[in-house]
Amino acid sequence: MTAGALLPVADALAQMLAQVSAVSETEQVPLAQALDRVLAEPVLASFDVPGYDNSAMDGYAVRAAEVKAGQALTLQGSALAGHAFTAALAPQSCVRIMTGAVMPAGADTVIMQEQVRLQDGKVIADFVPKVGENVRKAGEDLKNGQQVLSAGCRLTAPQLGLLASLGIADVAVRRKLKIAIFSTGDELVLPGQPLPQGHIYDSNRVVLRAMLQRLGVEVLDLGLLPDQPEAIRQAFQRAMREADALITSAGVSVGDADYTRQILSELGQVNFWKVAIKPGKPFAFGKLENCWFFGLPGNPVAAVVTLDQLVQPVLLKLAGATVSPANQLTAVTTVTLKKQPGRADYQRGYYWATAEGLFVKTLGSQSSGMLSSIANANCYIVLPQQSGSIASGEMVTIQPFGKLLQ
Ligand SMILES: Nc1nc2c(c(=O)[nH]1)N[C@H]1C(S)=C(S)[C@@H](COP(=O)(O)OP(=O)(O)OC[C@H]3O[C@@H](n4cnc5c(N)ncnc54)[C@H](O)[C@@H]3O)O[C@H]1N2
Numbered sequence: 001m002t003a004g005a006l007l008p009v010a011d012a013l014a015q016m017l018a019q020v021s022a023v024s025e026t027e028q029v030p031l032a033q034a035l036d037r038v039l040a041e042p043v044l045a046s047f048d049v050p051g052y053d054n055s056a057m058d059g060y061a062v063r064a065a066e067v068k069a070g071q072a073l074t075l076q077g078s079a080l081a082g083h084a085f086t087a088a089l090a091p092q093s094c095v096r097i098m099t100g101a102v103m104p105a106g107a108d109t110v111i112m113q114e115q116v117r118l119q120d121g122k123v124i125a126d127f128v129p130k131v132g133e134n135v136r137k138a139g140e141d142l143k144n145g146q147q148v149l150s151a152g153c154r155l156t157a158p159q160l161g162l163l164a165s166l167g168i169a170d171v172a173v174r175r176k177l178k179i180a181i182f183s184t185g186d187e188l189v190l191p192g193q194p195l196p197q198g199h200i201y202d203s204n205r206v207v208l209r210a211m212l213q214r215l216g217v218e219v220l221d222l223g224l225l226p227d228q229p230e231a232i233r234q235a236f237q238r239a240m241r242e243a244d245a246l247i248t249s250a251g252v253s254v255g256d257a258d259y260t261r262q263i264l265s266e267l268g269q270v271n272f273w274k275v276a277i278k279p280g281k282p283f284a285f286g287k288l289e290n291c292w293f294f295g296l297p298g299n300p301v302a303a304v305v306t307l308d309q310l311v312q313p314v315l316l317k318l319a320g321a322t323v324s325p326a327n328q329l330t331a332v333t334t335v336t337l338k339k340q341p342g343r344a345d346y347q348r349g350y351y352w353a354t355a356e357g358l359f360v361k362t363l364g365s366q367s368s369g370m371l372s373s374i375a376n377a378n379c380y381i382v383l384p385q386q387s388g389s390i391a392s393g394e395m396v397t398i399q400p401f402g403k404l405l406q
Pocket residue numbers: 183184185187188200201202203204205249250251252253254255258279280281282296297298299300302368369
């Protein structure tokens with residue numbers, strides 16, 4: 001790469017994903033602690049679900065072939081969920097049955113109670129039901145031995161429910177990643193403190209910590225550091241000892257107090273620097289012995305976008321999770337989108353749906369210093385590296401914000 005050349009976003013991602021492999025350690029955790037954890041092994045059903053034919057409605061279990069419109073059936077007994085009717089269905093009879101109750105032997109169909117008349121203790125349907133109506137068949141959801149979840153999925157609430165429905169109380173998951181972060185900058189002040197002239201609050205660490213929490217990693221917060229190489233060096237060394245990755249914000253460009261890359265090359269290696277992404281160009285990727293390094297630019301929106309677009313997939317791979325491509329849609333822009341060719345642009349947009357399709361607009365300035373442009377947005381407008389400005393009314397690619405930004 002020639003000096004100053006920018007690595008296309010796809011190449012940067014491909015390089016990082018090719019270098020990183022998943023942590024191997026696993027642990028067994030109860031379902032109550034398994035939300036968002038990465039499943040270490042596939043899960044198979046150990047029995048059919050449902051385990052038995054059962055009713056989908058409150059009504060009457062019948063043998064469909066015997067039911068004639070207007071003809072009375074004898075009420076033989078009742079079946080409730082958890083309390084089966086144990087005898088076989090007698091001829092010309094029916095059994096009162098509730099949703100979830102085991103189908104009595106000999107019954108193949110359930111008639112909803114709203115569709116029958118009761119007369120002199122007998123049950124009369126004025127129509128002939130379809131065989132199997134309102135019956136949930138054994139194994140129709142899952143078959144014994146079937147794979148229900150694959151290794152690498154990040155467990156969602158419904159997936160935890162699926163595991164519970166199979167009687168599983170704990171699961172093997174990959175160990176949590178430990179990710180170190182810190183902020184650097186003599187201009188930075190902690191929120192809650194008075195703000196001297198010429199200073200700003202350290203917002204990046206708040207945003208990055210929250211995004212990493214959403215990613216399900218353990219955050220090692222190394223605090224707010226001054227623009228002093230020795231302080232930054234010590235933080236790097238602590239991260240090298242304790243963390244799987246170090247994510248810094250700021251100090252990766254070419255300013256006189258931008259020490260991050262210098263210390264990275266002193267203690268480890270810079271694998272690449274500068275990506276054709278806007279915002280986020282000075283992004284740096286490297287390694288410090290066993291600790292991966294991601295240097296995010298200091299501009300607050302650039303830090304968010306690069307963590308989301310460039311770092312998130314790599315951390316997911318490191319965590320052992322399956323990395324899926326981002327969900328992209330097309331929408332009509334209702335505003336002109338200014339752009340120079342040279343970097344792929346991740347403009348912050350707001351999209352909405354109408355009967356005519358999706359529409360999108362930008363929210364105010366696209367300056368990478370302005371958090372307001374992303375705080376109220378709900379998507380990126382992704383403009384390819386070589387594209388110029390886009391006129392209002394054109395179709396554009398949008399990427400609804402994912403888990404980290406919602
Ligand atoms: N001559 C050049 N100057 C710059 C270039 C360039 O290519 N040539 N790139 C610009 C781009 S693009 C970006 S992005 C920034 C990246 O800067 P750094 O990563 O070196 O970050 P800093 O210089 O330390 O700070 C930039 C900006 O961000 C603010 N900041 C930093 N940390 C925080 C924080 N924790 N919370 C809130 N805000 C933070 C800082 O005050 C600065 O305003 O470089 C351009 N310059």
